[in-house]
Amino acid sequence: MTEPTRRRTPDDTIGARDLTAWHTRAGRWLVGVFTALARASRPAARRVAAWSSAHVAFVVFAVIAVLVMMALVEGAETVYEAVVGRDGVTVVDQPVLDAAVSMRSPGLDSAVTAFTDVGGPVGMPILALVAVAVITWRRRRWTPLVLMLVAAAGSLLMTIVGKGFVDRARPPASLAVPPLETSASFPSGHTLNATVLTTVVVYLVLIETTATWQRAVTVTVGAVFVVSMGLSRVFLGHHWLTDVLAGWLIGLAWALVVITAHRLWLTLREHPEAVAAGPEGIPQAPRGS
Numbered sequence: 001m002t003e004p005t006r007r008r009t010p011d012d013t014i015g016a017r018d019l020t021a022w023h024t025r026a027g028r029w030l031v032g033v034f035t036a037l038a039r040a041s042r043p044a045a046r047r048v049a050a051w052s053s054a055h056v057a058f059v060v061f062a063v064i065a066v067l068v069m070m071a072l073v074e075g076a077e078t079v080y081e082a083v084v085g086r087d088g089v090t091v092v093d094q095p096v097l098d099a100a101v102s103m104r105s106p107g108l109d110s111a112v113t114a115f116t117d118v119g120g121p122v123g124m125p126i127l128a129l130v131a132v133a134v135i136t137w138r139r140r141r142w143t144p145l146v147l148m149l150v151a152a153a154g155s156l157l158m159t160i161v162g163k164g165f166v167d168r169a170r171p172p173a174s175l176a177v178p179p180l181e182t183s184a185s186f187p188s189g190h191t192l193n194a195t196v197l198t199t200v201v202v203y204l205v206l207i208e209t210t211a212t213w214q215r216a217v218t219v220t221v222g223a224v225f226v227v228s229m230g231l232s233r234v235f236l237g238h239h240w241l242t243d244v245l246a247g248w249l250i251g252l253a254w255a256l257v258v259i260t261a262h263r264l265w266l267t268l269r270e271h272p273e274a275v276a277a278g279p280e281g282i283p284q285a286p287r288g289s
Contacts, residue, residue, distance in 0.1 A: 195250075
């Protein structure tokens with residue numbers, strides 16, 4: 001029997017990929033859990049704010065995920081102490097910093113400083129909000145802005161938690177390019193925030209674009225920007241390499257959480273029958289896709 005064709009909305013596909021179809025067993029399990037949660041909480045949610053099941057699932061998933069992520073960032077302190085205990089700084093970080101110092105010149109230092117300022121606490125939010133504002137205006141819906149605000153809030157929390165618990169010293173001031181920074185070194189806030197915000201912007205642009213070459217260019221530009229931002233922090237002597245690696249990993253993990261939360265919201269919004277039917281109503285990706 002042929003399944004009825006579902007009318008797609010402007011924000012539930014990337015190319016031919018349906019974001020509400022889950023390819024893995026873990027993904028379908030996740031949808032099943034939050035489908036059951038949405039069914040159970042739907043009456044209470046309606047009494048409180050007339051929210052849909054999709055909104056309930058999005059909020060609960062995001063809150064649980066950010067708490068788990070913050071716990072993992074706190075756990076990085078143990079990992080850091082173990083690495084330093086095995087002379088990790090001298091094995092990895094110091095040689096990389098020494099190599100960066102050997103490549104410096106006044107002109108290059110100024111150019112890299114100007115670039116790294118783009119990923120700072122002022123430049124990166126402005127850049128991301130401008131991009132999201134354009135997408136929000138084009139779509140005539142608030143979803144992109146909400147995703148960006150959730151992503152930015154989680155990124156800021158993890159940066160604060162990481163710096164507060166690990167409290168790692170930055171590279172020596174004598175090896176850093178002014179202006180010097182005084183906050184803790186781990187993780188690299190520039191790298192973490194640039195990774196999160198750029199990944200979310202790229203995801204939103206991928207949904208918006210229709211041509212394969214546009215998606216390829218978007219992913220390439222986003223990846224180059226994130227990698228360059230992290231390396232600029234090492235080049236200028238503002239962070240150790242391991243601070244930047246942590247920023248990339250934590251940032252990418254949180255960005256994927258936000259994207260998963262959005263897909264979960266789309267699934268329950270576009271497939272209300274799944275909430276009514278339970279796990280049996282969860283959409284699955286076609287075989288061979």
